[in-house]
Amino acid sequence: MLTTTLHALRTRWTTFAGSFVALSLGVAVMTAMGLTLASSLDAPEQPPERFAAAPVVVQGQDTLRVGDRTQKLAQPRPVPARTIAALRTLGKVTEDRAFAVRAERAPGGLVGHPWSTAAFAPYELSAGRAPRAADEVVATGDWTAVGQKLRTDRGTVRVVGQARVVGQARARGFGFGFEDALFYPDARAAALSPPVMRLVVDAKASEVRRLVAPGVRVLTGDERRLADADPDRDAEALTALNALFGTAGGVTAFVSVFVVASTFAFAVAQRRREFGLLRMVGATPGRLRRMVVAEALTVGALASAAGCALGAYGAPHLVGLVVESGLAPAWFAIGDHGWPYQLAFWTGLLAALCGSIAASWRAGRTSPTQALREASADSGVDRASGMRPWGRLLCGTALLITAAVTLVLALLTEPGDLLHRKTYISRPMLLITAVALLSPVLVGPLTRLIVRLPGAIGLLVRENAAAGVGRTAAVAAPVLLTVALTGSLLGATATLNEARATEARARTAADFVVTSTGAPLDATTVRRLREVPGAEVSPVASSAVYVLEDGVALIKSEAHAVDPHRLAATARLPLTDGRVTDLDDDSIIVNEEWSRHRVGEHVPVWLGDGTRRSLRIAGVMPVGTGDNGVYVTAANAPVAVVERVDVRVREGADRAGVSGALREAVGGRGHAAHADVVTSDEWLRTAFPTTGLTDTDGTTRLGILLVLGIALLYTGISLANTQIMAASDRARELTALRLAGATRTQVLRLVAAEALTVVVIGALLGLLVTTLNLLGMWSALTLQSVWSPIQLPWAELGTAIGACALLAVASAVLPTAVALRPRAKRNPARSHDRTGSRQPSLN
Secondary structure, eight states: OOOHHHHHHHHHHHHHHHHHHHHHHHHHHHHHHHHHHHHHHOOOOOSSSSSOOOOOEEOOEEEETTTTEEESSSSOOOOHHHHHHHHTTTTEEEEOEEEEEBBBBOOOOOOEEEGGGGGTEEEEEEEEOEEEEEEEEESSEEEEEOOOOOEEEEEEEEEEEEEEEEHHHHHHOOTOSEEEEEEEEHHHHHHHHHHHHEEOOOSSSHHHHHOTTTTTTOGGGGGGGGGSOOOOOHHHHHHHHHHHHHHHHHHHHHHHHHHHHHHHHHHHTTTTHHHHHHHHTOOHHHHHHHHHHHHHHHHHHHHHHHHHHHHHHHHHHOOOOOOOTTTSOTTOOOOOOOOHHHHHHHHHHHHHHHHHHHHHHHHHHHHGGGOOOOOOOOSSSSSTSSOHHHHHHHHHHHHHHHHHHHHHHHHHHHHHGGGHHHHHHTHHHHHHHHHHHHHHHHHHHHHHHHOOOOHHHHHHHHHHHHHHHHHHHHHHHHHHHHHHHHHHOOOOOOOOHHHHHHHHHHHHHOOOEESSSSSOBBBBHHHHHTTTTTTTEEEEEEEEEEETTTTTTTEEEEEEEHHHHHHHHHHHOOOOOGGGGOOOOTEEEEEEEOOOTTTTOEEEOOOOOEEEEEEEEEEOOTTTTTTOOOEEEEGGSOEEEEEEEEEEEEETTTTHHHHHHHHHHOOOOOOOOOOOEHHHHHHHHSSOOOOGGGSSSHHHHHHHHHHHHHHHHHHHHHHHHHHHHHHHTTTHHHHHHTTTTTOOOHHHHHHHHHHHHHHHHHHHHHHHHHHHHHHHHHHHHHHHHHHOOOOOOOOHHHHHHHHHHHHHHHHHHHHHHHHOOOOOOOOGGGOOOOOOOOOOOOO
């Protein structure tokens, strides 16, 4: 058995080359993703940054706790004044403040701190001196220099010093600093931001805990990282990477089995005469099955080993890509893990085994008379899958019914689940497999529909496609895969983006929108905007509301703090019940996703700062795409910051005059402009883009590009391998055409036309899958009261189909051209085909 297997691999290496390359690349991708996944699961906790050298950090309440359930507060509470006074009896207390600063030509996210807290990072002066006067600052980073004056929204300041981190922070590669900051004198910082959100105490932690108020946190050791600006950012980024690479790894495994199964089945169909000869000399069906499985396992083992080595080499480059893209922390690196290699290797071996099982049964059913067959038309067993037509039809129908049933159940129970990234990336796999299994049934009608070429070439294309259904289906399968994934994934993203934009356009009645360019809009700016004549101004502040659903889950909902009467003039909320003007300080507008959503009903909630309230439901909105959130008044969003101001031009007012007055209001007097005034159409285009992947969030974009890249790579491998195998299998057929009078150019044109026909068939099947998938998403959106059209990515689909066509034609024409080359000094009478039967010369 082993000798026969090795001999078959040696003599038919071109047949197995495509499977080897496809499997090795699949295992390489799975290895790289597995190593990245393992490293993210075993990543060290983010060390403290701003307070790495602080003895004890005291932080105001920032977590809402209801029983054993917790949520981060949208508006953390400051440290109580009584607690600060009590702590001063223990030792030195350094008050910390953090506030947003906007400055011309400054990086985004610029923050201000008191200078006394710089020592706890620790920072040290690399140039200049410490700030003393109210208009003096020390800057981090290299975006400014000592002696420069900066126009900020908090007044003009002069840079008198430049600071950089030292110690462990510098060793981790932060250089000038882990943040862009301006350090003010302590008194000036206190005047700019009075609340004390955290402080450093030079005392024993046990004594500090004894004096703090309930809810106030005492942080020491590694817990001091919780006092940093965004302590969960690294964990959240790694969690997103886990989901991304897990999904992409699953798609890789699916595509590997899909391609390998198609390739092995087609290879077995080509070897029917060889298997017939073996049956004639006494080989049993079981022996043939074991031989095919042994070949697959041998190829799988070699390919998996090569893939593991390639994946180990590529994993660091993949991590470098995600770090450079900002999707992973700067410190993230590949660790020393063994299980990803084991998982990828055995998955590759299993993929080879799964791909060869149906083919092995096909080989076992080969009768001895197959050795005597001359015709290459398909018989009772499908050449593309190794299954009998009724078996393939039954499996394809079952998968199609499964896809339909799961879709209907999702629409009836949780339609919003169909809008999640993991769902719309994974759902197309079921339909792709179903349509691929049913493709031989569709090849004949599609061929007659597509091929309208006149003359002999058109006739031959139609008849060859009908006679070689298995070959046609095998070549169309990877095209179907690529087109379906391209259309489904990019179409789902575009459809969701368009749905969100449609929702936003329906909600917006404003003529202008004022948005901050970094930090939130302050009260002074909002007051100046309200003073603009002819303008109806509606500030929108961001907060959160928490509700305990069914006594089980503590759910956080995004809340918009508004003035209901001003909101009614600048927005059109899609209420299914209630009125916007009924909203007051004792009520809330919710959406239908809440378990309680009847107007007049009271619902217990916790506000953004953790305060418990019982609010009456004044209005109900549909769920939509999930962006509706809830609406409260400013009284129920304490210390919420204004991030946007909607402006409606009053009837009879001059639109141009209002626009100019708004721009003057946000520019301030002697301060840097810190807000943009744009028309509502411009704001909608920026906030809700619909132009493609470039405007999608980074994690989704990388995930889709990974999946599509894998699909296109496998398509290229599968097309090239299948077409080359088919070209060698058709040598006698093409020779007969030459002997019948066809020129070499005519034969090449025939082969190219056949390849293009198969690509069009695969593309049509892929478009069918795409349409079915997007219809499911459109139905989910409709059930959630979003009426938005389906968006098909025609440009990307055209590019994918064009790439498939180019690969298919090149892979078909080049081997045929080589086979048709004139061969000098060759005796036609001694020309043999690969099975040993005599055949005439090509010339």
